[in-house]
Amino acid sequence: MENKKPDNIVYSEDKGYNASFLPYSTSVGAPIIRVDDIVSWKSRGITNVNKEFENKFKELKNQYESLMQEFEWNELVYNAKFAFEPVIGEIYHLYVSEEGNNFLSLISPQEWNKVHIGTFKLNSDKKWIALHEKEKNLF
Numbered sequence: 001m002e003n004k005k006p007d008n009i010v011y012s013e014d015k016g017y018n019a020s021f022l023p024y025s026t027s028v029g030a031p032i033i034r035v036d037d038i039v040s041w042k043s044r045g046i047t048n049v050n051k052e053f054e055n056k057f058k059e060l061k062n063q064y065e066s067l068m069q070e071f072e073w074n075e076l077v078y079n080a081k082f083a084f085e086p087v088i089g090e091i092y093h094l095y096v097s098e099e100g101n102n103f104l105s106l107i108s109p110q111e112w113n114k115v116h117i118g119t120f121k122l123n124s125d126k127k128w129i130a131l132h133e134k135e136k137n138l139f
Contacts, residue, residue, distance in 0.1 A: 070127070077120055077128040080104045086122045091131065094118050 010019035082104035096115040109116040
């Protein structure tokens with residue numbers, strides 16, 4: 001019983017009195033050791049990252065839909081019938097003939113009584129930019 005140390009004394013059989021070498025407090029008056037709430041930190045992080053991914057996905061989806069719409073309009077105009085070489089920067093109008101074929105013309109819809117599909121402008125990349133389109137369900 002002589003070798004028994006009081007409860008508030010830090011003593012190890014191997015290292016002796018080692019309270020000053022421990023990474024935590026050993027006295028009764030020391031601050032409380034609290035474990036950080038990692039679960040809530042992870043939860044907030046996951047929520048923020050998921051929102052960011054969702055926003056990026058929506059942005060990419062909108063870009064994809066816009067690109068597909070441009071592709072469909074370009075395919076429609078390039079597959080239309082025209083007997084002239086379009087000039088870059090000029091405005092052209094796409095119509096449906098009586099036979100049901102699409103054709104490109106310089107004549108505006110106000111000057112002509114034909115079924116007008118849309119108005120387009122040819123840019124320097126040879127891509128048709130839709131300025132006004134009547135029906136998008138022509139594909």
